[in-house]
Amino acid sequence: MRVEKGKLKCPNCGYEKPLSESNRKIVLKTRIQHSPREKTIVIEEDKKILNPIVRDVRCPKCGHNEAEYWIIQTRRADEPPTRFYRCLKCGHVWREYE
Secondary structure, eight states: OEEETTEEEOTTTOOEEEOOGGGTTOOOOOOOOOOHHHHOOOOOOOTTSOOOEESSOOOTTTOOSOEEEEEEOOSOTTSOOEEEEEETTTOOEEEEEO
């Protein structure tokens, strides 16, 4: 509910109720509670799908020049995706923002 022009108004359905002395002290709050399961992001590796391999990157951990990569949209849709790399020698994972 929102207060508009001396009335309580529902932004979803448009229901309106005039403000009176009895409902002037109404406190409206919306608090979304998320379960721990909703807060957890799990990315499972599918062994059936092979990620492309690149040879023009250098692992920041061991210096090897071959890595597999995958791309995920980690930010807003109007921003470029994030490319993740996994070194084929040591397994180190790092990312680059495009």
